[in-house]
Amino acid sequence: PFQVQKKNIRTAALIICTFTYLIIGACIFDALEDAPFTDRKHRLERKFAQFKLDHNMTNESFRQLSDLIMNKTVVRHKWKFYDSFYFSTVVLALIGYGHRQLITSRAKIFCIFYAMLGIPMWLITFQSTGERLNSLLSCILARLKHSLHMKQTKITDGELLVTESLLSIVILIIGACVFSKYEKWSFFDSFYYGFITLTTIGFGDYVVLQNNRDKNFIEHAEYFFFCMAFIFLGLTVLASSMNLLVIRIVAFYSQERLLEKLRQEE
Amino acid sequence: PFQVQKKNIRTAALIICTFTYLIIGACIFDALEDAPFTDRKHRLERKFAQFKLDHNMTNESFRQLSDLIMNKTVVRHKWKFYDSFYFSTVVLALIGYGHRQLITSRAKIFCIFYAMLGIPMWLITFQSTGERLNSLLSCILARLKHSLHMKQTKITDGELLVTESLLSIVILIIGACVFSKYEKWSFFDSFYYGFITLTTIGFGDYVVLQNNRDKNFIEHAEYFFFCMAFIFLGLTVLASSMNLLVIRIVAFYSQERLLEKLRQEE
Ligand SMILES: [K+]
Ligand SMILES: [K+]
Numbered sequence: 001p002f003q004v005q006k007k008n009i010r011t012a013a014l015i016i017c018t019f020t021y022l023i024i025g026a027c028i029f030d031a032l033e034d035a036p037f038t039d040r041k042h043r044l045e046r047k048f049a050q051f052k053l054d055h056n057m058t059n060e061s062f063r064q065l066s067d068l069i070m071n072k073t074v075v076r077h078k079w080k081f082y083d084s085f086y087f088s089t090v091v092l093a094l095i096g097y098g099h100r101q102l103i104t105s106r107a108k109i110f111c112i113f114y115a116m117l118g119i120p121m122w123l124i125t126f127q128s129t130g131e132r133l134n135s136l137l138s139c140i141l142a143r144l145k146h147s148l149h150m151k152q153t154k155i156t157d158g159e160l161l162v163t164e165s166l167l168s169i170v171i172l173i174i175g176a177c178v179f180s181k182y183e184k185w186s187f188f189d190s191f192y193y194g195f196i197t198l199t200t201i202g203f204g205d206y207v208v209l210q211n212n213r214d215k216n217f218i219e220h221a222e223y224f225f226f227c228m229a230f231i232f233l234g235l236t237v238l239a240s241s242m243n244l245l246v247i248r249i250v251a252f253y254s255q256e257r258l259l260e261k262l263r264q265e266e
Numbered sequence: 267p268f269q270v271q272k273k274n275i276r277t278a279a280l281i282i283c284t285f286t287y288l289i290i291g292a293c294i295f296d297a298l299e300d301a302p303f304t305d306r307k308h309r310l311e312r313k314f315a316q317f318k319l320d321h322n323m324t325n326e327s328f329r330q331l332s333d334l335i336m337n338k339t340v341v342r343h344k345w346k347f348y349d350s351f352y353f354s355t356v357v358l359a360l361i362g363y364g365h366r367q368l369i370t371s372r373a374k375i376f377c378i379f380y381a382m383l384g385i386p387m388w389l390i391t392f393q394s395t396g397e398r399l400n401s402l403l404s405c406i407l408a409r410l411k412h413s414l415h416m417k418q419t420k421i422t423d424g425e426l427l428v429t430e431s432l433l434s435i436v437i438l439i440i441g442a443c444v445f446s447k448y449e450k451w452s453f454f455d456s457f458y459y460g461f462i463t464l465t466t467i468g469f470g471d472y473v474v475l476q477n478n479r480d481k482n483f484i485e486h487a488e489y490f491f492f493c494m495a496f497i498f499l500g501l502t503v504l505a506s507s508m509n510l511l512v513i514r515i516v517a518f519y520s521q522e523r524l525l526e527k528l529r530q531e532e
Contacts, residue, residue, distance in 0.1 A: 004401070007394075007397070007398065007401075008398065010394060011391075011394040011395055011397075011398045014387075014390060014391040014394050014395075015391060015395065017387065017391070018358075018387055018388060018391045021358075021383075021384055021387060022351060022354045022355055022358065023351065025350070025351075025354035025357070025358075025380050025384065026347060026348075026350035026351035026353070026354045027347075027350070028376060028380075029345070029350040029353055029354060029373065029376070029377075030345055030346075030347050030349075030350040032370065032372060032373040032376060044334060047334055048334065051327075051331055051334075054327075055321040055322060055323055055327075056321060056322070057321055061317075061320075061321075065317055065331075065335075066335050068310060068313055068314065068317075069331075069332050069335045079295070079296055080296075081292060081293075081296050082292075083296075084291070084292035084293070084295040084296040085288060085289065085291075085292035087292070087295055088288045088291035088292045088295060089288055091291070091467060092284075092287075092288065092291075094360065094465065094466050094467050095467075096361075096362070096462065096466075096467035096468045096469045096470070097364070097469075098363070098364055098468075098469035098470040098471055101469065101471045102298075102471075104298065105454060106298055107295065107298040108454070108455075108458045110294060110295070110298060111295075111458075112458065112461050114291050114294075115461075115465055115467065117287075118287055118291065119465060120511075121280075121283065121284055121287060122284060124280060125277075125280040125281060125283070125284045128273075128276065128277040128280050129277055129280075129281065131273070131277075132273065132274065132277045135270070135273075188371060188374070189374075192374045192377075192378065195378050195381070196362065199360065199381055199385060200360050200362075200466070201357060201360050201361075201362035201381065202362045202364075202468070203362045203363075203364035203367065203470075204362070204364035204469075204470060205364055205367040205368075245386075246512060255521065255524050258521050258524060258525075259524075262528075
């Protein structure tokens with residue numbers, strides 16, 4: 001009962017922290033995006049008014065046209081096989097850019113079942129590759145330490161975590177360089193895209209492989225593979241960090257429970 | 267070494283399965299979304315041609331107008347505080363609808379740091395609430411079994427998982443009913459929205475709280491709280507299922523490792 005109460009208090013404290021953090025975030029986002037809004041809005045509205053005047057359009061027909069054009073984003077491109085592969089990856093990785101929308105009910109139903117089966121599979125696979133990457137990295141680091149004639153060649157979880165954080169940063173920077181070259185985004189925007197992708201937030205404001213798609217795919221197939229590799233490798237590195245953190249937290253509790261059980265049995 | 271080889275083989279098998287699954291998905295998505303595409307495209311193009319003719323527009327000025335209107339989605343609404351709260355939640359929960367885009371660099375930089383600190387916090391909080399929900403549910407189920415005079419009142423992980431799956435479905439269905447009422451989507455689309463949200467894919471093709479926002483928020487504040495509660499409760503139930511699965515998998519390995527260590531010490 002004391003143990004339970006302690007857990008309840010810890011959970012309550014965490015919930016309060018998270019809510020406070022959400023509210024702080026809301027305040028800052030509110031303040032940050034406020035200023036440029038009014039300017040941009042006025043500028044756009046002036047341009048629209050000019051357009052209506054130039055082309056003798058009523059407000060109603062302008063609204064109709066807007067709706068049609070919005071709708072156009074949905075049907076801008078014809079899906080190719082590599083688009084669909086990209087889409088499947090984006091679904092299972094929980095990124096969900098929304099750069100392609102499913103319109104028919106049968107596609108939505110398929111997507112629900114596809115995700116229901118695929119997401120657990122994806123998580124187990126990445127948990128497994130993450131664990132393998134951890135042991136590979138331990139091995140490499142231990143050899144490195146050995147070749148540097150260090151006395152303590154055992155690798156701690158902390159050292160692994162630091163290595164993986166560095167690795168994530170390297171992947172993000174390489175990604176940003178390549179994306180900014182092929183997509184003609186600024187370096188910062190490309191970095192932002194990579195971060196939003198690897199955290200699996202996937203806003204969809206920047207999505208790779210959307211410009212001159214067919215031409216690019218034929219001339220720069222290697223770029224398609226780079227983009228996929230970025231997602232797979234980046235998520236593997238993150239999965240191995242998560243693996244370390246989860247093993248640390250969950251395993252600690254479960255080992256405690258096991259030890260208690262063993263003690264009771266004695 | 268034999269143990270390591272076994273793990274490598276298992277990981278390789280999982281990777282092959284996942285890739286196969288991705289390719290199968292790609293094939294089916296490819297086939298499913300193909301048919302209606304051509305129709306819709308032709309219909310739209312006819313409408314656009316008609317518009318250009320009616321309003322005496324050149325292709326160039328039409329393209330300019332399209333670009334402006336596309337851009338308009340970005341500045342459609344002014345952010346209110348509750349919008350920002352909703353946005354923060356969507357970032358930390360890794361949903362990332364993309365219904366609001368960050369445009370200024372300072373907002374993007376803040377978002378990166380906000381996510382870097384907030385996401386681990388969010389995951390720990392949900393891991394903790396999930397664990398609490400598990401013990402609450404075990405308690406309730408055990409009492410239920412007791413009151414039904416069943417001999418075995420101990421609750422297995424499997425029973426908990428089934429209960430939580432049922433609970434998820436109930437949440438999705440309640441959500442679908444309420445969303446379809448307030449957003450005027452079909453029941454199926456509302457269910458699809460809920461599923462895509464709680465899996466944290468978050469395509470952003472359907473996003474609640476975007477129609478007549480100010481009017482709705484003032485007249486139906488309870489709907490805003492319902493939407494937030496849907497995300498928080500839904501994710502808690504999923505987190506407790508994940509907690510069970512993770513505990514089962516990770517704890518199993520770590521207990522094995524601990525037992526091995528104890529055996530070696532003896
Ligand atoms: K997402
Ligand atoms: K998303």
